[in-house]
Amino acid sequence: MPDLSINFAGIKSPNPFWLASAPPTNSGYQIMKAFDAGWGGAVWKTLGVPVVNVSSRYGGVNYRDKRLVGFNNIELISDRPLADNLREIEEVKKRFPNHAVIASLMVQSRQEWHDIVRQSQDAGADGFELNFGCPHGMCERGMGSAVGQEPKVLQMIVEWVMEVAQKPVIVKLTPNISDITEPARAARRAGADAISLINTIQSIVGVDLDNFAAYPIVDGKSTNGGYCGPAVKPIALNMVKNCAQHPDVRLPISGIGGIETWRDAVEHILLGASSVQVCTAAMHYGFGIIREMTSGLEQYMVDKGFNTIYDFVGKALPNVTHWEDLNMKYKVTANIHEEKCIGCQLCYTACEDGAHQAIRLNAGTRVPEIIEENCVGCNLCSLVCPVEQCITMDRTDPGTEHLTWKERVEAGTAPTEFNDEKAGGRHHWVPEPSAALGKERHKTLPGKARVLNGETEIPAEA
Amino acid sequence: MAEFSTPTTEHEFAENFAQLKPLMNNTEALYESSRCLFCFDAPCIKACPSGIDIPLFIRQINSGNTTGAARTIYDANYFGNACGKVCPTEVLCEGACVYNLQDMKPIEIGRLQSHATRSVIDANKHLYKAGAPNGRKVAIIGAGPAGISAACELRALGYVVDVFEAKSHPSGLTLYGVAPYKITNEETLAEMNYLQEQFGYSVFYNHPISSRQDLENLEKTYDAIFLGIGLGQTNALRLPGEERDNVVGAVEFIEQLRMRKQGTPVGRKVVVLGGGNTAMDAASESSRLGAEHVVLAYRRGKEEMGAYEFEYDLAKGVGVQGLFNVAPVEILGNGKVEGVRFVRTVTTGDKVSTVPGSEFVEPCDMVIKATGQAKQAGFLSMIPGLKLDDKGRIITNAETGQTTNPQYFASGDARNGGAEVVNAAAEAKATARAIHAFLSK
Numbered sequence: 001m002p003d004l005s006i007n008f009a010g011i012k013s014p015n016p017f018w019l020a021s022a023p024p025t026n027s028g029y030q031i032m033k034a035f036d037a038g039w040g041g042a043v044w045k046t047l048g049v050p051v052v053n054v055s056s057r058y059g060g061v062n063y064r065d066k067r068l069v070g071f072n073n074i075e076l077i078s079d080r081p082l083a084d085n086l087r088e089i090e091e092v093k094k095r096f097p098n099h100a101v102i103a104s105l106m107v108q109s110r111q112e113w114h115d116i117v118r119q120s121q122d123a124g125a126d127g128f129e130l131n132f133g134c135p136h137g138m139c140e141r142g143m144g145s146a147v148g149q150e151p152k153v154l155q156m157i158v159e160w161v162m163e164v165a166q167k168p169v170i171v172k173l174t175p176n177i178s179d180i181t182e183p184a185r186a187a188r189r190a191g192a193d194a195i196s197l198i199n200t201i202q203s204i205v206g207v208d209l210d211n212f213a214a215y216p217i218v219d220g221k222s223t224n225g226g227y228c229g230p231a232v233k234p235i236a237l238n239m240v241k242n243c244a245q246h247p248d249v250r251l252p253i254s255g256i257g258g259i260e261t262w263r264d265a266v267e268h269i270l271l272g273a274s275s276v277q278v279c280t281a282a283m284h285y286g287f288g289i290i291r292e293m294t295s296g297l298e299q300y301m302v303d304k305g306f307n308t309i310y311d312f313v314g315k316a317l318p319n320v321t322h323w324e325d326l327n328m329k330y331k332v333t334a335n336i337h338e339e340k341c342i343g344c345q346l347c348y349t350a351c352e353d354g355a356h357q358a359i360r361l362n363a364g365t366r367v368p369e370i371i372e373e374n375c376v377g378c379n380l381c382s383l384v385c386p387v388e389q390c391i392t393m394d395r396t397d398p399g400t401e402h403l404t405w406k407e408r409v410e411a412g413t414a415p416t417e418f419n420d421e422k423a424g425g426r427h428h429w430v431p432e433p434s435a436a437l438g439k440e441r442h443k444t445l446p447g448k449a450r451v452l453n454g455e456t457e458i459p460a461e462a
Numbered sequence: 463m464a465e466f467s468t469p470t471t472e473h474e475f476a477e478n479f480a481q482l483k484p485l486m487n488n489t490e491a492l493y494e495s496s497r498c499l500f501c502f503d504a505p506c507i508k509a510c511p512s513g514i515d516i517p518l519f520i521r522q523i524n525s526g527n528t529t530g531a532a533r534t535i536y537d538a539n540y541f542g543n544a545c546g547k548v549c550p551t552e553v554l555c556e557g558a559c560v561y562n563l564q565d566m567k568p569i570e571i572g573r574l575q576s577h578a579t580r581s582v583i584d585a586n587k588h589l590y591k592a593g594a595p596n597g598r599k600v601a602i603i604g605a606g607p608a609g610i611s612a613a614c615e616l617r618a619l620g621y622v623v624d625v626f627e628a629k630s631h632p633s634g635l636t637l638y639g640v641a642p643y644k645i646t647n648e649e650t651l652a653e654m655n656y657l658q659e660q661f662g663y664s665v666f667y668n669h670p671i672s673s674r675q676d677l678e679n680l681e682k683t684y685d686a687i688f689l690g691i692g693l694g695q696t697n698a699l700r701l702p703g704e705e706r707d708n709v710v711g712a713v714e715f716i717e718q719l720r721m722r723k724q725g726t727p728v729g730r731k732v733v734v735l736g737g738g739n740t741a742m743d744a745a746s747e748s749s750r751l752g753a754e755h756v757v758l759a760y761r762r763g764k765e766e767m768g769a770y771e772f773e774y775d776l777a778k779g780v781g782v783q784g785l786f787n788v789a790p791v792e793i794l795g796n797g798k799v800e801g802v803r804f805v806r807t808v809t810t811g812d813k814v815s816t817v818p819g820s821e822f823v824e825p826c827d828m829v830i831k832a833t834g835q836a837k838q839a840g841f842l843s844m845i846p847g848l849k850l851d852d853k854g855r856i857i858t859n860a861e862t863g864q865t866t867n868p869q870y871f872a873s874g875d876a877r878n879g880g881a882e883v884v885n886a887a888a889e890a891k892a893t894a895r896a897i898h899a900f901l902s903k
């Protein structure tokens with residue numbers, strides 16, 4: 001049996017799955033329930049001077065019939081008195097001494113920071129997470145992302161905290177910034193023990209077309225929210241990777257953003273996270289999802305022969321490089337497995353209109369054909385094909401050559417002028433612009449419907 | 463054992479004849495429309511005789527533009543709602559859906575279609591209006607799918623349109639012939655009202671055109687005459703005993719069923735003669751009316767039946783028993799029918815021959831003849847110059863629907879020999895445009 005436990009910057013936890021500081025960690029009741037269900041740790045809903053929230057608070061992004069592929073909120077930090085939260089932290093720690101309970105904090109003055117760190121320490125918290133991330137509401141009051149976006153201020157506040165903290169300090173970063181490693185490096189300089197990322201992304205998830213207001217609506221008005229859920233995972237993964245690779249960060253990373261399944265968690269871990277935090281998925285499906293997450297992670301580790309999480313933390317990092325270091329001699333070509341094809345022709349229209357006109361249709365069959373010499377190996381057709389493994393991207397170069405852009409620049413074989421002979425597209429076949437006119441009009445505007453709608457000329461079927 | 467008890471109330475009737483394709487609610491429509499792949503040059507469109515842009519209307523439903531979806535449907539087919547419910551989609555659009563090639567359930571195109579059209583019908587949301595008057599008039603004989611579709615299109619083009627209908631309601635066999643578990647009378651007529659309110663053609667009910675004089679009047683008054691008269695009564699079998707009580711034609715039996723519902727008399731043991739879709743319908747319907755035993759007797763083998771496989775499955779599903787390779791010889795009884803004398807047959811190639819000495823009697827108290835509808839040759843012979851082919855179908859120009867008498871145009875069952883509602887609707891729409899082109903010359 002692989003060992004799922006972690007020691008994250010000194011915070012021990014039976015598994016790497018923590019609930020992120022958010023509504024699921026609002027109370028001792030919820031956190032006990034989560035630990036009972038199998039979660040390894042919880043970052044308490046951010047403590048500070050209690051707030052007053054508005055109604056309504058959340059907005060969602062649906063994709064066709066899939067609910068909440070993205071989620072946003074305009075909620076603030078905890079609205080419960082500090083004493084209530086601290087009492088419950090103590091109760092949870094007593095009942096679950098081996099689980100991680102981390103106090104998320106957000107206050108303003110040095111004195112407040114000192115007070116709240118000391119008090120949560122006394123309540124038994126295993127560590128602190130400094131919330132420099134909220135991109136709505138709190139930032140208007142000079143906290144949250146207003147701090148996360150100012151590395152100097154961030155560094156100063158972390159230094160205040162380090163003056164009194166006796167437990168590990170994690171700095172939670174906001175993604176609403178162009179270079180995530182700047183605040184990460186500031187946290188490191190100030191002596192923080194770890195970072196966690198990402199907090200939510202400033203967003204508007206949608207607009208009410210009838211009432212002309214963005215969601216969520218509060219009495220006819222709205223404000224930007226913070227975006228999270230499955231849709232933000234790619235942004236989170238990139239930022240985790242950036243921090244993990246930067247030589248001046250070198251801090252344990254708690255990965256957050258779009259984690260819903262064991263796969264999402266493993267991706268975060270492979271790019272450098274050594275604990276992961278979950279909010280939206282728990283808000284959507286409840287604490288029960290932890291069963292799938294731990295079992296999937298365990299199975300993955302068994303299949304790969306990993307004994308501990310640390311066997312694969314950051315394992316994908318060496319393979320994420322700069323564009324200029326990629327091998328330009330590598331070539332894949334699309335390959336349609338005819339026996340699997342159902343003839344939807346999505347690959348055809350995608351390549352024809354959105355890529356390189358490298359797929360043709362032939363009379364008498366709905367199975368499209370790849371024109372190998374036109375295929376640039378972009379993957380598009382294989383991404384749109386609805387059938388598993390129907391279009392594969394197969395390697396077609398001999399695999400013997402290796403040449404990067406950097407090497408080409410150094411060798412002087414890179415294009416440098418506007419009309420350079422060395423341009424990549426110089427030798428690709430491109431159809432004459434006018435060949436497009438009228439082509440397939442009868443297919444994009446279906447034939448019979450058009451005739452019946454009054455166009456007298458019956459279009460030729462290809 | 464009867465599968466169904468005899469319905470005695472409207473409610474029981476509705477239960478026995480529960481809709482095969484019930485209305486989709488918004489959530490189901492969202493989920494189902496989400497499954498559509500939005501194929502390029504989609505095969506489902508090509509399989510639709512009216513060429514509805516199916517992926518477009520499904521995408522419109524999916525993006526919350528249900529009204530736009532209804533317009534896409536009606537732009538191609540004025541019987542959009544009826545077709546969603548009564549089309550044999552298994553052999554048309556849904557049969558062509560690419561999902562079938564992965565052995566997955568095809569998109570429920572028919573139900574999505576009705577979902578969209580019902581949303582505008584139920585809200586009485588108008589999408590069309592008559593075109594600016596062009597000063598010309600067209601008479602339409604028959605208010606079936608063909609006649610009504612032509613009326614809508616001609617009104618949109620600015621014609622004065624008068625429809626003459628022998629019966630008291632519009633929509634032809636959609637109301638009088640299609641099985642009640644496919645569409646209810648209320649739903650059929652709601653679409654007819656919805657169309658008439660928008661296009662404003664006049665329909666003269668209980669107004670058969672039956673004499674040369676009637677036709678002459680029309681010829682004088684109207685610039686063109688559209689024939690949407692469908693087919694006639696059930697063909698006679700020419701069997702001894704055919705005149706006995708309780709020997710009925712399927713078309714007549716079904717018409718009674720649609721009009722009188724639970725008040726339709728049915729035997730306890732019913733023999734249905736025939737192997738086409740109408741035979742399957744009549745058998746299913748007898749069973750749902752509470753007949754204890756329904757036998758479907760066909761001259762040839764099961765595989766040779768003209769009926770769609772899913773229609774036979776439907777009949778089997780309600781307890782109908784198939785009796786194959788038997789030919790009726792005589793209908794027995796004493797005033798009332800008491801049985802059918804059959805002889806067994808063998809099919810060799812195309813030929814059916816009887817097996818001597820193999821006669822037997824199948825006792826029953828009702829016989830339904832589903833042996834095809836006669837053509838309206840008698841009526842059509844009153845139109846000068848109008849020619850029929852050897853199967854009694856009106857000969858027309860394939861593109862324009864113009865008959866051999868240039869003032870007359872035709873579409874629907876009378877022209878194609880008997881197909882589906884969708885064929886009649888599609889043909890008639892195109893023919894209406896051809897009438898316009900002809901009269902605009």
Ligand SMILES: Cc1cc2nc3c(=O)[nH]c(=O)nc-3n(C[C@H](O)[C@H](O)[C@H](O)COP(=O)(O)OP(=O)(O)OC[C@H]3O[C@@H](n4cnc5c(N)ncnc54)[C@H](O)[C@@H]3O)c2cc1C
Pocket residue numbers: 548549550603604605606607608609626627628629632633634635636639640641644669670671672690691692693712713716739740743841873874875876880881882883884886
């Ligand atoms: C039992 C049965 C079940 C069917 N089930 C289905 C089904 O499930 N799905 C499907 O798509 N199709 C079905 N069909 C076929 C479908 O109903 C027809 O193809 C379609 O109705 C043909 O339309 P039409 O307008 O050509 O003719 P009809 O629907 O027959 O309409 C003709 C109209 O003209 C009127 N008329 C005829 N002569 C005159 C006259 N001289 N003067 C005035 N009026 C006249 C008639 O009263 C009638 O109203 C079924 C047919 C039958 C018989």
Ligand SMILES: Cc1cc2nc3c(=O)[nH]c(=O)nc-3n(C[C@H](O)[C@H](O)[C@H](O)COP(=O)(O)O)c2cc1C
Pocket residue numbers: none
């Ligand atoms: C393959 C690809 C190439 C792109 N190239 C450019 C580009 O050359 N210039 C540019 O301004 N944006 C480029 N973009 C960004 C898009 O214009 C757009 O801002 C982005 O994809 C977000 O829109 P979406 O969510 O609709 O995809 C590119 C996007 C894609 C997918």
Ligand code: SF4
Pocket residue numbers: 333334350351355356357358359370374375376377378379380381382
């Ligand atoms: S990989 Fe790209 S270029 Fe090649 S066939 Fe597919 S879509 Fe076209």
Ligand code: SF4
Pocket residue numbers: 336337340341342343344345346347348366367368381384385386387390391
């Ligand atoms: S996308 Fe896939 S299934 Fe569809 S036509 Fe292309 S290869 Fe066939």
Ligand code: SF4
Pocket residue numbers: 344497498499500501504505506507516517558559560561569571
């Ligand atoms: S064939 Fe099926 S999946 Fe493709 S567009 Fe038509 S309904 Fe949608």
